[in-house]
Each structure stands twice: as structure tokens, then as C-alpha cells.
Amino acid sequence: KAGVTQTPRYLIKTRGQQVTLSCSPISGHRSVSWYQQTPGQGLQFLFEYFSETQRNKGNFPGRFSGRQFSNSRSEMNVSTLELGDSALYLCASSLGPASTNYGYTFGSGTRLTVV
Amino acid sequence: QKEVEQNSGPLSVPEGAIASLNCTYSDRGSQSFFWYRQYSGKSPELIMSIYSNGDKEDGRFTAQLNKASQYVSLLIRDSQPSDSATYLCAVPILTGGGNKLTFGTGTQLKVEL
Numbered sequence: 001k002a003g004v005t006q007t008p009r010y011l012i013k014t015r016g017q018q019v020t021l022s023c024s025p026i027s028g029h030r031s032v033s034w035y036q037q038t039p040g041q042g043l044q045f046l047f048e049y050f051s052e053t054q055r056n057k058g059n060f061p062g063r064f065s066g067r068q069f070s071n072s073r074s075e076m077n078v079s080t081l082e083l084g085d086s087a088l089y090l091c092a093s094s095l096g097p098a099s100t101n102y103g104y105t106f107g108s109g110t111r112l113t114v115v
Numbered sequence: 116q117k118e119v120e121q122n123s124g125p126l127s128v129p130e131g132a133i134a135s136l137n138c139t140y141s142d143r144g145s146q147s148f149f150w151y152r153q154y155s156g157k158s159p160e161l162i163m164s165i166y167s168n169g170d171k172e173d174g175r176f177t178a179q180l181n182k183a184s185q186y187v188s189l190l191i192r193d194s195q196p197s198d199s200a201t202y203l204c205a206v207p208i209l210t211g212g213g214n215k216l217t218f219g220t221g222t223q224l225k226v227e228l
Binding site: 035048 | 158203218
């Protein structure tokens with residue numbers, strides 16, 4: 001059974017550019033959540049999607065956006081990149097949203113560096 | 116109060132000892148509790164989940180839950196150097212927008228030979 005697949009694994013972007021990250025959940029999982037991980041802040045919640053609907057959104061500026069497709073694959077987009085956006089972006093898939101008490105399985109992450 | 120709180124450590128224990136990791140949470144309505152292990156440079160891996168008050172054992176790992184005290188812990192028996200990692204506590208916390216699985220900042224565990 002394939003795990004959670006995130007692409008790309010590494011990205012280097014320049015300030016002001018935009019970036020799109022992709023996540024394919026485990027087959028049969030309909031919930032996808034995104035987290036930003038930095039050494040100082042730990043895992044910070046970005047969004048949760050379930051059946052193509054955004055269920056919840058974290059405290060991030062509007063430059064961060066996401067969506068989920070009918071096959072449960074998800075993308076997140078960051079526009080007008082800032083140096084502080086440099087982080088590991090993790091996608092997690094689950095059978096159901098956070099309210100349904102299923103555990104999450106994480107992908108390997110996308111390491112974004114903004115220069 | 117932080118929504119999910121853990122001591123950052125590092126917690127150092129000798130090989131073969133019991134490591135005890137603790138976590139408190141803010142939402143009295145939370146019904147599920149998770150422990151993740153994260154090795155340096157890797158993504159978090161789910162190792163334990165617990166839903167009812169009391170203890171849940173899985174091999175060398177025991178999760179303990181006390182909802183009245185809003186406290187969950189993870190015990191690792193017969194600690195091995197391979198257990199050296201950061202352990203993250205995760206709890207669904209109800210916010211204005213709905214539930215979000217919220218992580219503590221993690222406790223770094225070092226098992227010494």
C-alpha cells in the first residue's frame with residue numbers, strides 16, 4: 001500500500017515568487033491536512049481538506065492557499081514568498097477529518113528554501 | 116495556556132531505563148490523543164493512539180490518559196538508543212473553524228549507552 005506522496009522533495013525559490021506543493025494521500029483516505037514545520041515553531045496547522053472542502057484553516061496569511069481535487073489529491077500554494085516561509089511543509093492523510101478521531105499519516109515533506 | 120504543551124527536553128535516560136514523556140492539553144472536549152515519533156530529518160510517524168481513560172500498551176510503549184486532569188503520557192520501557200528521537204503529542208482541538216489536530220512542540224529523548 002503506497003504511503004503519502006509529496007512532491008517535490010526540495011525547492012529553492014526567490015523572494016516574491018510563488019510555489020505550488022502537491023500531496024497524494026493514501027488510497028482511500030479522503031482527508032488531507034497541511035502543516036508547516038520550523039525549528040522554532042514546531043508543527044503549525046495550515047489547512048484541512050475533506051471531500052474537496054476546506055474544513056479548517058490555521059492562522060496563516062492569505063498568501064497561503066490550498067485545494068483538494070475529486071481524487072483526494074491536494075495542492076497548496078504560497079504566493080509572494082518571504083524569507084520566513086522557508087520551512088518543511090508536511091502533508092498528512094487520514095480516513096476522516098480531525099473530528100473523527102483517526103490518526104494521520106505524514107508524507108516525507110517538501111523542504112522549501114526561500115532566498 | 117498553550118493548546119498542547121510538552122516539555123522540550125532533552126530528556127536523557129540510560130539504555131534499558133523507562134522514559135516518561137508528558138503532555139497536557141487545553142480542550143476538555145478532546146476525545147482522541149496521539150503520540151508521534153520524529154527522527155531527525157524525517158517526518159512524524161504515528162506510534163500510539165488512545166481514546167479512553169487509563170493505560171494502553173503496545174509492545175514497549177504504554178500510553179496513559181487522564182481526561183479529568185487533561186493529561187496524557189507515554190512510557191517507553193527498556194529504552195534503546197534507537198528510541199532517541201523527538202516525541203510529539205497531538206490532540207484534536209476545537210477552534211472557531213472546527214477541529215484541528217494540534218501538536219505540541221515535542222520532547223527530545225536521548226537514550227544513552
